[in-house]
Amino acid sequence: MVIKVKNLVKRYGDLTALDHLNLEVNEGEVFGLLGPNGSGKTTAINCILSLLKFDKGTIEIYDRPMAPDAYDIKRDIGVIMQNVAVFEELNVFENIDYFCGLYISDKKKRQQLVDEAIDFVGLNDFRKFYPKKLSGGLLRRLNIACGIAHKPKLIILDEPTVAVDPQSRNNILEGIQRLNKAGSTIVYTSHYMEEVEQICTRIAIMDKGKIIATGTNDELKAMINSGEKLTVEIFKIDDSLLDGIKSLPNIVSAEFNGNLLVAKSYRGKNNLVALLDYLKSRDITVGKVYSEPPTLNDVFLEITGKELRD
Numbered sequence: 001m002v003i004k005v006k007n008l009v010k011r012y013g014d015l016t017a018l019d020h021l022n023l024e025v026n027e028g029e030v031f032g033l034l035g036p037n038g039s040g041k042t043t044a045i046n047c048i049l050s051l052l053k054f055d056k057g058t059i060e061i062y063d064r065p066m067a068p069d070a071y072d073i074k075r076d077i078g079v080i081m082q083n084v085a086v087f088e089e090l091n092v093f094e095n096i097d098y099f100c101g102l103y104i105s106d107k108k109k110r111q112q113l114v115d116e117a118i119d120f121v122g123l124n125d126f127r128k129f130y131p132k133k134l135s136g137g138l139l140r141r142l143n144i145a146c147g148i149a150h151k152p153k154l155i156i157l158d159e160p161t162v163a164v165d166p167q168s169r170n171n172i173l174e175g176i177q178r179l180n181k182a183g184s185t186i187v188y189t190s191h192y193m194e195e196v197e198q199i200c201t202r203i204a205i206m207d208k209g210k211i212i213a214t215g216t217n218d219e220l221k222a223m224i225n226s227g228e229k230l231t232v233e234i235f236k237i238d239d240s241l242l243d244g245i246k247s248l249p250n251i252v253s254a255e256f257n258g259n260l261l262v263a264k265s266y267r268g269k270n271n272l273v274a275l276l277d278y279l280k281s282r283d284i285t286v287g288k289v290y291s292e293p294p295t296l297n298d299v300f301l302e303i304t305g306k307e308l309r310d
């Protein structure tokens with residue numbers, strides 16, 4: 001097992017940031033830690049890396065207890081933190097070379113690894129640029145290159161796409177998948193459910209310092225009652241119609257949003273057909289009609305009663 005966290009408790013004064021957190025990450029996974037802001041993701045990562053003392057619990061990495069001086073474990077880990085941490089007085093090449101040099105002393109080998117890292121994040125045209133000349137997205141890519149140049153077995157990224165442009169975001173997400181294909185295990189924290197759905201092979205959903213559900217994208221969605229979200233454009237809305245729709249056996253909830261009927265169905269087949277049949281029986285004319293599968297937000301909503309998004 002790559003990471004095993006058992007009953008981790010971390011308090012900041014009266015606030016319990018991690019409340020008996022349990023987590024297991026297996027070799028080869030892109031493991032997503034998904035939770036709203038403040039749910040404890042960064043605290044969990046900092047504890048796992050022994051950067052933060054905790055009150056209770058155990059942490060093992062590659063089946064060995066993690067500790068602040070466990071340098072043999074630390075050299076197998078690449079860390080990309082939420083806040084960009086590079087040297088302003090070093091250019092792109094020098095920054096990556098510095099961080100790589102913490103693990104690789106052979107200069108020739110390091111030169112090759114740094115070149116590969118620059119290539120990997122697409123910063124070839126910016127090798128001699130200083131950080132203050134880079135856009136936010138390019139700076140994030142530099143931050144990633146600094147964390148991965150020594151080719152670690154385990155790569156931990158804490159919200160690496162916050163406030164980056166779409167091009168850099170795609171570059172980062174594709175890059176993570178390439179690192180995983182090349183053999184690294186990935187831990188990826190985010191509050192963007194679309195990203196986690198896109199790249200993670202297994203996902204833990206976190207809220208208030210606890211893991212509230214773990215599984216693949218499909219497994220998580222199979223845990224909840226809600227199936228599709230059905231949206232139907234309706235031009236003539238009358239009061240009794242909504243009650244009628246809500247009482248249909250396959251409907252979990254329904255509301256009108258302007259001219260749009262938005263209904264959530266239970267899992268199962270023919271939900272949209274059943275709804276349209278009912279509307280037809282009431283002589284209702286419909287316009288646009290579409291159905292969307294459930295999202296991880298629906299999973300979060302059903303378990304916690306609140307939205308994942310801010």
Ligand SMILES: Nc1ncnc2c1ncn2[C@@H]1O[C@H](COP(=O)(O)OP(=O)(O)OP(=O)(O)O)[C@@H](O)[C@H]1O
Nearest residue numbers: 012015017035036037038039040041042043044159
């Ligand atoms: N140094 C600290 N002192 C006191 N409280 C803290 C400290 N760091 C974090 N917290 C609190 O602990 C809780 C968890 O924060 P944490 O940063 O781990 O969450 P997060 O899920 O990573 O959110 P974000 O994405 O916003 O960083 C929050 O309520 C936060 O306010």
